[in-house]
Amino acid sequence: MTNTDRRVSERASLDKRDLRRSFLDNLLYVQGKFPKLANNADYYLALAHTVRDRLMQRWISTASAYTSQASRTVCYLSAEFLMGPHLGNNLINLGIYDETAKMVAELGLDLEDLLYQEEEPGLGNGGLGRLAACFIDSLATLEVPALGYGIRYEYGIFHQTLVDGWQAEKTDKWLRYGNPWEIARPEWTVEIRFGGHTEQYVDEQQRLRVRWLPARVVLGVPHDTPILGYHVNTANTLRLWKAEAAESFDFGQFNRGDYAGAVTQKIVSENLSKVLYPNDEQEAGKELRLQQQYFFVSASLQDMLRILKIQGVPVENFHEKFAVQLNDTHPAIGVAELMRLLVDEHLLVWDTAWDITCKSFGYTNHTLMPEALERWSLPLFQRVLPRHLEIIYEINARFLDQVRLRFFGDEQRLARMSLIDEHGPRYVRMANLACAGSHAINGVADLHTELLKQDVLKDFYELWPEKFSNKTNGVTPRRWIVLANPRLTALISETLGEGWIKDLGQLRGLERHVENADFRARWAKVKRDNKADLAAHITRRLGISINPDSIFDVQVKRIHEYKRQHLAALHIIALYLRIKANPNIDLTPRTFIFGGKAAPGYFMAKLMIKLITAIGDVVNVDPAVRDRLKVVFMPNFSVTNGQRIYPAADLSEQISTAGKEASGTGNMKFQMNGALTIGTMDGANIEIQQEVGAENFFQFGLSTPEVYALGASGYRPMEYYQRSDALREVIDLIASGFFSRGDASLFKPLVDNLLYHDPYFLLADFDSYVACQDEVASVYRDADRWTRMAILNSARSGKFSSDRTILQYCDEIWGAKSVPIRLLTQEDVESAFEQQ
Numbered sequence: 091m092t093n094t095d096r097r098v099s100e101r102a103s104l105d106k107r108d109l110r111r112s113f114l115d116n117l118l119y120v121q122g123k124f125p126k127l128a129n130n131a132d133y134y135l136a137l138a139h140t141v142r143d144r145l146m147q148r149w150i151s152t153a154s155a156y157t158s159q160a161s162r163t164v165c166y167l168s169a170e171f172l173m174g175p176h177l178g179n180n181l182i183n184l185g186i187y188d189e190t191a192k193m194v195a196e197l198g199l200d201l202e203d204l205l206y207q208e209e210e211p212g213l214g215n216g217g218l219g220r221l222a223a224c225f226i227d228s229l230a231t232l233e234v235p236a237l238g239y240g241i242r243y244e245y246g247i248f249h250q251t252l253v254d255g256w257q258a259e260k261t262d263k264w265l266r267y268g269n270p271w272e273i274a275r276p277e278w279t280v281e282i283r284f285g286g287h288t289e290q291y292v293d294e295q296q297r298l299r300v301r302w303l304p305a306r307v308v309l310g311v312p313h314d315t316p317i318l319g320y321h322v323n324t325a326n327t328l329r330l331w332k333a334e335a336a337e338s339f340d341f342g343q344f345n346r347g348d349y350a351g352a353v354t355q356k357i358v359s360e361n362l363s364k365v366l367y368p369n370d371e372q373e374a375g376k377e378l379r380l381q382q383q384y385f386f387v388s389a390s391l392q393d394m395l396r397i398l399k400i401q402g403v404p405v406e407n408f409h410e411k412f413a414v415q416l417n418d419t420h421p422a423i424g425v426a427e428l429m430r431l432l433v434d435e436h437l438l439v440w441d442t443a444w445d446i447t448c449k450s451f452g453y454t455n456h457t458l459m460p461e462a463l464e465r466w467s468l469p470l471f472q473r474v475l476p477r478h479l480e481i482i483y484e485i486n487a488r489f490l491d492q493v494r495l496r497f498f499g500d501e502q503r504l505a506r507m508s509l510i511d512e513h514g515p516r517y518v519r520m521a522n523l524a525c526a527g528s529h530a531i532n533g534v535a536d537l538h539t540e541l542l543k544q545d546v547l548k549d550f551y552e553l554w555p556e557k558f559s560n561k562t563n564g565v566t567p568r569r570w571i572v573l574a575n576p577r578l579t580a581l582i583s584e585t586l587g588e589g590w591i592k593d594l595g596q597l598r599g600l601e602r603h604v605e606n607a608d609f610r611a612r613w614a615k616v617k618r619d620n621k622a623d624l625a626a627h628i629t630r631r632l633g634i635s636i637n638p639d640s641i642f643d644v645q646v647k648r649i650h651e652y653k654r655q656h657l658a659a660l661h662i663i664a665l666y667l668r669i670k671a672n673p674n675i676d677l678t679p680r681t682f683i684f685g686g687k688a689a690p691g692y693f694m695a696k697l698m699i700k701l702i703t704a705i706g707d708v709v710n711v712d713p714a715v716r717d718r719l720k721v722v723f724m725p726n727f728s729v730t731n732g733q734r735i736y737p738a739a740d741l742s743e744q745i746s747t748a749g750k751e752a753s754g755t756g757n758m759k760f761q762m763n764g765a766l767t768i769g770t771m772d773g774a775n776i777e778i779q780q781e782v783g784a785e786n787f788f789q790f791g792l793s794t795p796e797v798y799a800l801g802a803s804g805y806r807p808m809e810y811y812q813r814s815d816a817l818r819e820v821i822d823l824i825a826s827g828f829f830s831r832g833d834a835s836l837f838k839p840l841v842d843n844l845l846y847h848d849p850y851f852l853l854a855d856f857d858s859y860v861a862c863q864d865e866v867a868s869v870y871r872d873a874d875r876w877t878r879m880a881i882l883n884s885a886r887s888g889k890f891s892s893d894r895t896i897l898q899y900c901d902e903i904w905g906a907k908s909v910p911i912r913l914l915t916q917e918d919v920e921s922a923f924e925q926q
């Protein structure tokens with residue numbers, strides 16, 4: 091993809107000489123630095139601006155085409171977008187990564203050093219936010235008109251450090267040095283109202299209407315980031331809203347002399363987009379969080395109505411222009427907000443508005459954990475969104491009438507399905523609102539969708555089976571293979587050509603090469619080199635020496651009891667005890683690598699981190715271990731760190747309690763990069779196993795029905811403790827204070843929880859897990875066999891490209907089609923002026 095012709099501005103040219111010229115210009119005229127005074131941060135910014143100019147031509151061409159063609163547009167509403175750094179990805183998608191690396195090398199610079207200067211926009215907690223990021227990459231690559239809508243948090247997910255083996259949090263000041271990838275669009279600012287009360291009035295046509303008199307108004311200012319597809323001209327938009335005060339000063343208060351009070355009001359408004367709540371899979375319940383959700387959803391829907399207007403489309407056709415997807419229930423207030431906009435502001439009748447709303451929205455559920463289902467206490471909801479509560483009551487009344495007709499006399503069903511939980515203190519149930527107001531409801535893996543139908547959303551499934559479908563998650567191979575793993579990319583492209591990058595199913599072609607010893611040797615070398623890089627990084631950062639020939643056994647993901655990082659910890663201790671009992675035991679050397687953040691208020695998760703680091707502190711220095719075991723907790727797991735880690739893994743730990751992990755996406759990144767999985771039959775692990783074959787997957791543990799049955803029959807973890815010698819020794823060693831300098835109280839909450847409650851069935855799965863790990867160790871000793879299995883895992887990962895996922899959403903939910911973009915030239919720009 092080169093466009094050296096001069097119909098294109100030099101600022102958009104992909105020619106290497108032009109890149110160099112732009113880079114130096116930007117250093118001088120954007121950064122204002124002479125090369126001798128510039129540092130890597132300046133060079134990064136100069137390069138970022140160079141790339142941004144190249145994106146701009148594609149972005150403008152895309153916007154121009156979408157404006158004139160008015161095709162169906164996907165609006166992906168998500169409270170989180172865990173984008174990861176932009177520069178490297180944009181270089182890949184523009185097709186100028188190698189040229190740029192050469193260009194900066196000729197100036198004595200190292201591209202990788204410059205890439206690591208970028209502060210990643212960590213505007214998400216984990217899987218859900220990262221899914222949104224993979225989806226907007228795939229939408230652009232598939233040339234589907236799309237907008238990502240979210241919040242421009244000033245502080246993203248906290249930066250994690252370890253202090254004495256405990257997690258410590260630092261604020262994420264990602265905007266400190268500016269953000270070259272965004273453009274503010276203050277001209278499209280919208281007003282968002284909060285609080286106050288409502289009143290009825292009669293309009294000119296004698297119709298009874300409701301007017302909302304808010305207590306305060308906040309401005310939403312869009313900040314746009316171009317999202318370029320891979321080797322296409324499409325550059326879609328990620329539009330994130332920043333909150334600003336409606337007036338710099340409250341003049342009323344100012345005149346009364348309360349200057350400080352007026353400024354306080356301004357700060358209160360701006361707090362709305364100040365910080366991302368760091369809770370993954372658990373409810374925060376905070377008023378500010380509800381305000382954040384409403385803030386970005388209202389701003390986004392108003393923005394869609396603005397777009398509709400400039401395209402001359404009547405509001406009655408809203409659903410033909412927009413497919414609005416709710417990424418979990420965080421944006422579910424959108425159902426009530428669109429109703430308010432259509433009924434109160436655009437004066438549509440209720441039934442028409444409801445028809446438009448249901449045809450517009452789709453809802454993706456992301457969890458099976460009851461405590462993660464969002465609900466808002468009624469008094470809080472009433473205080474923040476009085477008009478929306480009225481609308482929800484009206485939706486509920488009509489909805490329950492429908493249920494009553496279908497399920498005559500079933501009062502309990504009505505109570506379960508009501509949008510209002512009336513069991514104790516009253517709550518608004520956001521999942522019920524999302525289900526009622528959407529034409530499509532989906533889970534994110536086969537098992538998850540089945541469990542939604544049988545359990546979590548059973549009542550809704552019985553009412554509307556046709557609304558339900560599955561959309562198994564996926565991840566973008568551009569970031570997670572091409573950018574993260576250049577060695578593997580080179581090997582695959584040399585073997586198969588480059589078609590696989592846009593059509594991941596082509597990786598099946600690797601199967602033909604499994605029997606080729608030379609190919610296997612090259613594959614093994616790629617993995618070995620990636621491992622050596624990670625080992626060097628760990629040694630440099632953490633001062634721990636690593637044997638690159640050991641099994642890299644990796645568990646990176648949010649820290650949560652249901653994900654069971656502590657089960658992996660129990661296994662490490664079991665191996666350690668074997669060495670202590672038999673110092674000369676022939677154990678396959680392993681390096682255990684953990685990473686992940688704990689929600690700051692989640693005590694047990696923080697204690698799990700402390701347990702892992704405490705085990706490392708003992709095992710890593712015990713001379714008896716003789717480098718057969720190493721335990722590393724890599725601080726601050728993020729997209730940037732993930733890009734180093736996934737490509738270097740041998741073994742992917744996917745060990746959640748069956749029935750708890752909706753899908754997982756980390757599991758897919760590992761598989762693509764040639765790691766083997768040790769996993770339970772949970773989430774997308776099941777589909778990974780189906781694709782790779784049972785012989786290429788290490789399966790252990792209870793199945794979902796077995797977990798349910800054991801739970802129902804009165805699970806007594808103590809019985810497992812008493813029955814298994816290995817398990818008892820492991821637990822006793824922790825309880826004795828051996829990993830806490832003799833302090834038996836430190837891990838007591840964790841040990842007691844396992845022995846007396848064990849809600850995630852670690853003890854029930856322990857023996858099965860350890861036996862499976864022994865099998866892993868024995869297979870690893872046959873290096874050739876391991877490599878064959880690794881190649882087959884990559885070769886059969888095509889299903890897990892987010893391109894496949896997005897095509898399914900487009901065909902089965904959104905009714906969206908690709909719109910190829912023609913690049914505008916200088917001549918087009920000139921003639922546009924002449925036509926005005």
Ligand SMILES: *Cc1c(COP(=O)(O)O)cnc(C)c1O
Nearest residue numbers: 216217647728729732754755756
């Ligand atoms: C992929 C990813 C996740 C999700 O990992 P799971 O193993 O699916 O929980 C979380 N955080 C980051 C930074 C990721 O890249």
